[in-house]
Amino acid sequence: MSAIALEERPLNLAPDAPILRAQNVTKRYGFITGCEDVSFELFPGEVLGIVGESGSGKSTLLNCISGRLSPTAGNVEFATKKHGLTDLFDLSEADRRRVQREELGFVHQNPRDGLRMRVSAGANVAEPLMNLGNRHYGSMREDTITWLDRVELDLARIDDNPRNFSGGMQQRIQIARNLVHSPRLVFMDEPTGGLDVSVQARLLDLLRHLVRRSQLAVIVVTHDLAVARLLADRLMVMKDGHVVETGLTDQVLDDPQHAYTQLLVSAVLQI
């Protein structure tokens, strides 16, 4: 589970086979529509950005496609190691939890949701390894140190409690925690939300670096177009629960076709 293993990790997938396929995913909360009729495919090593304003259904969609929220209609297929491309919601709860634990990662907007605030940073990062069945303290400690180093955290503070870290540091611990077990697909919900710009810039730089290095597939939800520009290969623009435009990031941002995307792009403040 060291750095080298991560980089040479065989994907065991045909290069043109999707790792995630969503078909007509719809989620309704009573009469309110969270998201409607969303379909897309994601391939290994690809970063997909989902952008849109608050309330456009980004987080609902992310929860559905990560198997955390059962969609009202449609299906979400993930290329599991064990069963191949399988609908996440057809799996038994035990299998779905295993897939989420072993093959997926989820970075929450608020690090408090994704970290155990009562155990040390080191234990937070090591927990996914223990979930995978690692029972060797020394090797886990090494991996933890490797990853805390990679997310540029002060190693002297490895045994500090997350609540004693700043928001940006907590977010970096969360990212380390979600990458340490070599997942194949990581979901990120506003990973840089609530951080000041300089911390945000370093975090983005780090994320881009890690993603490129490990050939990881990522779905990142953000309302910040600059974040999308930096991280994402492809973009999906959402409004009122619908996908209104998709395309390569540069294409969507430089030549927006849909009226709403045009509004979104033009609304970005310039310095």
Added chain:
Amino acid sequence: MTEHQTMSANAGPGLADYNFAYLDEQTKRMIRRAILKAIAVPGYQVPFGSREMPVPYGWGTGGIQITASLIGPNDTFKCIDQGADDTTNAVSIRHFFAKVGGVATTEHTGDATIIQSRHRIPEKPLVEGQIMVFQVPQPEPLRNLEARETETRAMHAYEEYGLQYVRLYENISTFGRIAATAGYPVMVDDRYVMSPSPIPKFDNPKLHNSPALHLFGAGREKRIYAVPPFTKVESLGFEDYPFEVQTWDEVCGLCGAKHTYMDEVVLDDDNNRMFVCSDSDYCADRRAQGHRGPHAGHELTEIAEDVSKNQEVMA
């Protein structure tokens, strides 16, 4: 104690309103069903309808309910608290069953058929036919780290026990070793991670392949679980930091025992202290056999012996 209760407790069978050992028959049925299920699935926490008992939660309501539903007129009952027979809680619970069941009570591990305990498993090896009843404050070993009951139940159901190791990991990173001493989690029958209640980890190995039946009752949390006789019980550990029990450099000040679980007793203001067996019956037994420790004859020894005599008179 009203006249009526005294009567019913001491009366023989035949009275219509007679209920042996405090609990009504329906409640005993319910608890026995839970116990049977717990025995059938070793280490699994079976919910049960815990009743109000005449002691507060935290004083052993779970253990008392299990004992009350199991005990019969021919049983001999022993109750220990911190290993000692003569502490307040142990004496009270022993009196309680002597009163409501008219059962024989004892301080001798070998004579007892049911032993209720909070913190210890007696040093004298248990034998087939004996039942240990534990009073459990918190049955869920994962609770410190995961507050949601739905989530911990799912973790048990799907054997997701990575989280349990987080606690041990924290211990090693903080203290350089697994410093947890009591309530040390065990894996029962290769399936369920279980909290052995607050017994010291010194006693964990005694659960493994024990010929006795071990029942755990949590009154406030409304859970019963069990380790049936001759069941594999393994204390958790890391490959490079395996499970270890505590050891003491000192011997028991009264009986000279070397391999028992010791309590440290401060003797005076000059930093003099002695270590004594926490299992008072075992220590007394050894002294009766003529073993003597370095503090034998100390005035505290005599006090301890007086107290224990007084207790016997009262019982």
